[in-house]
Amino acid sequence: DAKTTQPPSMDCAEGRAANLPCNHSTISGNEYVYWYRQIHSQGPQYIIHGLKNNETNEMASLIITEDRKSSTLILPHATLRDTAVYYCIVRGDPDYGNNRLAFGKGNQVVVIP
Amino acid sequence: GAGVSQSPSNKVTEKGKDVELRCDPISGHTALYWYRQSLGQGLEFLIYFQGNSAPDKSGLPSDRFSAERTGGSVSTLTIQRTQQEDSAVYLCASSAQGRLAGNEQFFGPGTRLTVL
Numbered sequence: 001d002a003k004t005t006q007p008p009s010m011d012c013a014e015g016r017a018a019n020l021p022c023n024h025s026t027i028s029g030n031e032y033v034y035w036y037r038q039i040h041s042q043g044p045q046y047i048i049h050g051l052k053n054n055e056t057n058e059m060a061s062l063i064i065t066e067d068r069k070s071s072t073l074i075l076p077h078a079t080l081r082d083t084a085v086y087y088c089i090v091r092g093d094p095d096y097g098n099n100r101l102a103f104g105k106g107n108q109v110v111v112i113p
Numbered sequence: 114g115a116g117v118s119q120s121p122s123n124k125v126t127e128k129g130k131d132v133e134l135r136c137d138p139i140s141g142h143t144a145l146y147w148y149r150q151s152l153g154q155g156l157e158f159l160i161y162f163q164g165n166s167a168p169d170k171s172g173l174p175s176d177r178f179s180a181e182r183t184g185g186s187v188s189t190l191t192i193q194r195t196q197q198e199d200s201a202v203y204l205c206a207s208s209a210q211g212r213l214a215g216n217e218q219f220f221g222p223g224t225r226l227t228v229l
Contacts, residue, residue: 036218043117043204043220044156087155099144099208100172101218103155 003027003090009108018075020107022088025069031092033064034101035073037084044087044103047073078111085109115139117221119205125227126195134190134224138207145188146208146218147180149201156204162188195228202226 005023012018024033034049048055048062050071055062061074075082085106091099118137126132138145147159158172162182173179177195182188192199202225206218 043206043222044218045220046217049217099218100146100158100161100169101148101156102158103148105155 003102004088004104006086006088006104006107008105009110011110011112012075012078014080014111014113015077018078018082018109018111020073020075020086020088020109021070022073023070024088024090027068027090031090033062033068033071034089034091035060035062036087036089036101036103037082038087038106039081039084047086080111080113083109083111117205117207117219119203119221119224121224122222123225123227125229127229128197129194131191131193132195132226134192134203134226136188136190136205136207136221138186138188138205139209139219140186142207142209142219143185144208144218145182146206147188147190148204148206150204150223151201159190159203192226195226197228200226200228 032049032051035047036044037047038044047059048057050062050064052064052068064071085108087103087106089101117139120135124132143164145162148156149159150156160173160180161169177193180190202223204220204223206220208218
């Protein structure tokens with residue numbers, strides 16, 4: 001029960017910004033939005049997380065709508081090494097209870113030269 | 114610095130045999146998770162250890178699966194009487210504790226288990 005909906009796949013052009021959408025219409029007030037990615041044959045890698053404010057780090061930006069029912073992960077300048085399956089995950093407050101991650105099928109992003 | 118390590122990286126076994134998979138978490142991380150990923154699928158939660166608390170075993174698919182964590186560090190996942198449907202990549206992750214840490218989970222490279 002991943003609680004999120006993502007497109008199964010998308011292509012994006014190398015050097016351009018990649019905007020990865022995620023719907024989480026049933027998110028509750030204390031649930032966070034996390035993004036991980038998994039490059040082929042590797043373990044998942046944390047990208048970013050947020051509650052309601054937009055967040056930015058060295059890898060990406062996370063834009064969360066005001067009603068929190070959807071979010072967008074932005075890779076500002078996609079490179080070929082960004083080709084991966086991207087997972088949008090909703091989970092409870094990390095300080096309470098099990099922090100298990102409920103991975104869905106994710107979005108297979110292919111960066112095209 | 115050292116990340117999460119897992120061994121072996123690949124394991125091929127015959128149906129009915131027992132296997133042990135090992136995970137070395139990042140030093141100081143109190144939380145440890147096991148997941149498995151079948152071909153073309155997302156990750157499936159198996160078990161969670163947090164400090165000295167009783168582990169959450171709710172994700173283990175059958176009583177053939179068990180795990181332990183000794184001394185709050187290394188963990189071993191044991192699968193008894195393996196079946197072909199156990200074939201998957203078994204991933205271990207660890208995380209620090211505390212809000213400021215974000216509880217980001219750091220994953221190991223996984224163990225690819227093939228049951229013939």
